[in-house]
Amino acid sequence: MVTSDSPKIIVLGIDGLEYNLVEEWRLKNIMQKAHCKLNLSDYKVVVTPPIWGSMLTGKIDDEIMEIWIKHAEIMGDGVHVKRKWWTNLGKILPTKVNFWFYNHLFEKSIGGDPFSRTANYVLEKNEPNVFQFFEKSWTNGIPGYGRNVSTHVEKKLTEQAISGKSTPFRKHILNFYKKDKIQLFSALDKNEFDFIFWYTTFLDHIGHIDMGKRVTLMMKHYLEINELVGAVAERYPDSLLYIISDHGMEQMGPKSRWGLHSNHAFFSSNTGETIEKPFQLYNLISKHKSG
C-alpha cells in the first residue's frame, strides 16, 4: 500500500442510513471509532436535497427549504410539517389518482418538480462549499450538487411499486448502487484525489419500498454497506473517514411494508470526532482542509 497516495478525507454519504438499525445489528465497520445520532430539528422538512446541500455549505438554505415546505404541505411527507386538508384525499383516492393530481395540478402550483429544481442548487447559486477546500476533489454527484434522486424514471418506478409491482424498482435501485460503487473504486484507484465525497441513494430508495421487511430484505443491504465501508477503511487507514446520512428510515406503520424518513440521521468517524447536526459536516471538513 502506498499511503502517501491516500486521500486526505473520504466521506461516504449513505442516504437513508438508519442509526437504530446500525445499532441493532452492531455494524462495526459503519460504527467506526465514534458514531452518533444527528438531530434534524433545524430542518423544517426532512427531505433529501436540502439536507445534503446543508452538509456541503454549512447552512440550511431558506429559499430551497421553502420549495420543499410547499411540496410537503401538498404531499403530506416530511416529518415536521402539518398536513393540509387535501392530503386527506390520499386516504380516499387510489394512489395512481393521487399521483395524477399531484403531477397535473399541484406540482405546477408550486412552481414545478422540486427534485429537479433543487438538484444542483449549491452550484447554481454559487454557494461556497466543502469542495473548495481541496485542490483535487471528486464526487459522483450529491443531491443539491448535481444529482437528481427522483427523475421521471424513479417516479414511474415508484408509481409501479405502489400499485403492486416493486421488482422493477428494486432492480433499478440495485443497478444504480452497483454503478455508484464501481465509480467509487475507480476514483480511489486513480490515487490522485485529496477529497472524495461518495454518495448513494440505495438505502433511501430501497427503504421506501422494503422497510417493513427488515430482516428478510433490508438486513442484507445494510451488511453490503458495512462491507463496503470495511473495504474502504482497510485500503486507506491513513485517510479521515466520515460516514453520514441525511435521515434514517422507519416503517410506515406496524404492518406496513413501506418506509418513511425517520427524524434523525447517522454520523461516524474513524478519528473519534462527532457532530450533532448534518450541516456541521462543513465545519468539520474545513478544519482539515489542505494547505
Ligand SMILES: [Zn+2]
Ligand atoms: Zn434521503
